[in-house]
Structure formats: structure tokens, C-alpha cells
Amino acid sequence: MHRLSSRASSISGSATMAVSARAAELRAAGRKVISFAAGEPDFPTPAHIVEAAARASADPRFHRYTPSGGLPELREAIAAGIGSWASEPATSANVAVTNGAKHAVFLACAVLLNPGDEVLLARPYWTTYPDAIKLNGGVPVFIATDEKADYKLDVASLDAALTPRTRAVILGSPGNPTGSVYEPDELRLLAEWADRRGLWVISDEIYDHLVYGDASFVSVPDCYPAIADRCLLINGVSKTYAMTGWRVGWLAGPKDAIRAAINVISHMTSNVANVAQAAALEALVGDQREVDVMRHAFDRRRRTMVDALSGIWGVSCPEPRGAFYCWPDVSAILGHRVVGVDVDTASDLAQVLLDYAQVAVIPGEAFGSPTHLRLSYALSDEDLVEGLSGLHRVLSDVNRPHSHVH
Ligand SMILES: Cc1ncc(COP(=O)(O)O)c(C=O)c1O
Incomplete structure (x- = not known):
């Protein structure tokens, strides 16, 4: 007799939520962590929507x-x-x-x-x-x-x-x-x-x-x-x-x-x-103007991220056409040492980035692919640039195959 149902036992918690939670924990402990993990816009909800909710919450019709x-x-x-x-x-x-x-x-x-x-x-x-x-x-x-x-x-x-x-x-x-x-x-x-x-x-x-x-x-x-x-x-x-x-x-x-x-x-x-x-x-x-403002910001950040990732050895990043994620292939890095740490899987690499670049990314394993990372570009321009430069710094310390030659 199993203690829990086979259905519940057949699944695990959402890996994307878990990485976001880990980044939040580190932040709460006083560490500066830039999170490329979350699947959510960094913008506040547009004010007219919040005001409609405030009006509703004061109206007993909406208490039922x-x-x-x-x-x-x-x-x-x-x-x-x-x-x-x-x-x-x-x-x-x-x-x-x-x-x-x-x-x-x-x-x-x-x-x-x-x-x-x-x-x-x-x-x-x-x-x-x-x-x-x-x-x-x-x-x-x-x-x-x-x-x-x-x-x-x-x-x-x-x-x-x-x-x-x-x-x-x-x-x-x-x-x-x-x-x-x-x-x-x-x-x-x-x-x-x-x-x-x-x-x-x-x-x-x-x-x-x-x-x-x-x-x-x-x-x-x-x-x-x-x-x-x-x-x-x-x-x-x-x-x-x-x-x-x-x-x-x-x-x-x-x-x-x-x-x-x-x-x-x-x-x-x-x-x-x-x-x-x-x-x-x-x-x-209601007013739809902010949707476009946010979309333009995501578009700008998308290009910033693709450009930055494409300049890193071992990272190949096609330009995404929708949503707010980049999906770089990091397979060239796997099997090498990054900042002295053996990196065999995308999960290993995500851990190194968290530990040494203070950057949270989601390892591709969460999406069925151990050779990729997922990075959200739905974060502020400043954090985006800072996080990408941390990533660049850590990933420039890879013992590349050719470094063994001489
Ligand atoms: C493809 C896809 N579908 C659905 C959802 C769920 O969205 P919601 O936050 O409304 O549950 C997400 C959120 O990450 C998503 O990426």
C-alpha cells in the first residue's frame, strides 16, 4: 500500500517556480540576485486596473x-x-x-x-x-x-x-x-x-x-x-x-x-x-495603451539580451519572436569547467551562475532539454544589463577545448 496516490507521486513541483523561490530566498537573506527566472512582467499592473479593483473591493456586491x-x-x-x-x-x-x-x-x-x-x-x-x-x-x-x-x-x-x-x-x-x-x-x-x-x-x-x-x-x-x-x-x-x-x-x-x-x-x-x-x-x-508600452520595452530588452548572449563563447541564441524568453543552446559549454567547477548539465551551469554571477536562470531540464537555459527578459533594463554582464564575466572563465592544446 502506497502512502500517497500514484497520480500525486508521479509529478514534482514546478521547477520554474522553485528557481524563482530560491532567488527570492537569497534576496531575503541579503544577497543581490538578479533573476532571469520568473515568467512574469516586472511592471506593476496598470493603475486604471488597480483602481477598478479598489472600487470593487469597497463594493459589497464584490464580496460574494x-x-x-x-x-x-x-x-x-x-x-x-x-x-x-x-x-x-x-x-x-x-x-x-x-x-x-x-x-x-x-x-x-x-x-x-x-x-x-x-x-x-x-x-x-x-x-x-x-x-x-x-x-x-x-x-x-x-x-x-x-x-x-x-x-x-x-x-x-x-x-x-x-x-x-x-x-x-x-x-x-x-x-x-x-x-x-x-x-x-x-x-x-x-x-x-x-x-x-x-x-x-x-x-x-x-x-x-x-x-x-x-x-x-x-x-x-x-x-x-x-x-x-x-x-x-x-x-x-x-x-x-x-x-x-x-x-x-x-x-x-x-x-x-x-x-x-x-x-x-x-x-x-x-x-x-x-x-x-x-x-x-x-x-x-479599459485603456489598452500600456499593453503597447510594455511590449515595446520587452522588444528592446529582447534585442539587448540576444546581442549580449550571442557575444559569449559557447552560447548560441536565436532571436525569439514572441513571449519574453531567450532559449540559448549552451551545449558547447557542457563537459567543461566554468570558474573551476565541472559543468556537465544545464542544471550544473544554472547553479554556477547563481553562485558566481548572482544570476538566476532556469535550466533546460525543466522543459525537457538538458542542453539549454531559459532566461526571461521581463526585468528592468538596469537589472538586465547588470545580470548579463555578470553572466558574461563568469562564462568567460571556461576552460575551452582549445585551451588544452598548448
Ligand atoms: C505557456 C504558458 N501557459 C500558461 C501559463 C500560466 O499563466 P497564469 O499565470 O495565468 O496561470 C504560463 C505562465 O508561465 C505559460 O508560460
């Missing part, structure tokens, strides 16, 4: 439960933003408000998966997907992607992973940790592939507003409307409006799946905090 699917006005605003669903206007019935987008990922798995059902996903993957699948009885099936293909899935790779147990495919564009952004044609082919085989598509669109250069965002059912009957969208206010702590996201999809998700919410959390929902409503319907 909301319906489990969310505040009706918020669901309507989300539906209006989605536009149409299966060639009809999207309505509140297509939307459930969730405790952040992470909860929406969990609910998508909860309403789709039976024990043993397989879910296809690209590796590197966002750290939560495999565990959300496993917690709901499913089996993650990883499909390796590489830098040459900009870390994107294609139909041939999906075909090779298909089995009679395949139930769904997770797509994420812009992607975390790679920052890769699919073109509309690429998404259309993948959705069509899933549709022909009767599979569901779970499309994580949480970074929809964060695309740069010539990249543009398109939602999966807008690329291929026929998938709407078997498509679930994940989204929320966390990244776009610098609202990670407010915990408001949503799951959108066909009405039967959304009804099932709301049933789960009704037993699990009842509803998302009422005041936070009022804030999210203001985020969606």
Missing part, C-alpha cells in the same frame, strides 16, 4: 461568490474578444473564467482525458503541460523539435507519434520556453491534421499580445474554423496586463466542454476571486 463560470460581464468581454466560434458569435457559454491560465490547462486535461489517453506536445515544452496531463490520468507524448525548425511541430512529426490512444495535441504559440511563433499556414495544417483524425487541439495563447518584429499572432480556430468543435483555448490577463498575481485566466471552447469545466470549477474552487475578476474586466475593456 460569483457564478462558477465567472462574472457575467467578464465572460461577455472575453467572448467579445474571441469574436466568433464555429461560425457563430462567441458567447459567455464558450468561456469559463479560471484561476490563471494554468488552471485552464488543468481543466482542459480534466474534461478531455480518460486514463491512458495520450497527448502530443513539442519538446521543449512548458513545464506544466506534462504534469497537468499526468495528474488527469493522461500520458504525455513528447515530440522532439529543434532550433532548425524553430522548435515547431509539423505534420510528419505528429504522424510519427500518433497511436490509437492519441486524444489531443497541445500547441503553444508564442511558445514558452522557446519564443517561437507559428505562421497561420503552419497552424492551419496542424489543426487540419488533428481534425481529420478526430483529435482535440489545446491551444495555449497566453502570449498572444507579445510578438515582435514581423511576427504576428493568430488564434488556432481563426486559422482553421472547422476545429472549433474540438478546440480549447487557454488564455488570461497575466502576461499581457502584468497581472500574474491576480490569478485570472480563461478556458474557451465548445459549449459542452465549457459546461463540464464549469462543473469541475464549481467543486474545486467555486469561482475566481470576485475582485480579481473585476480587475480583469477593466483590463479587457
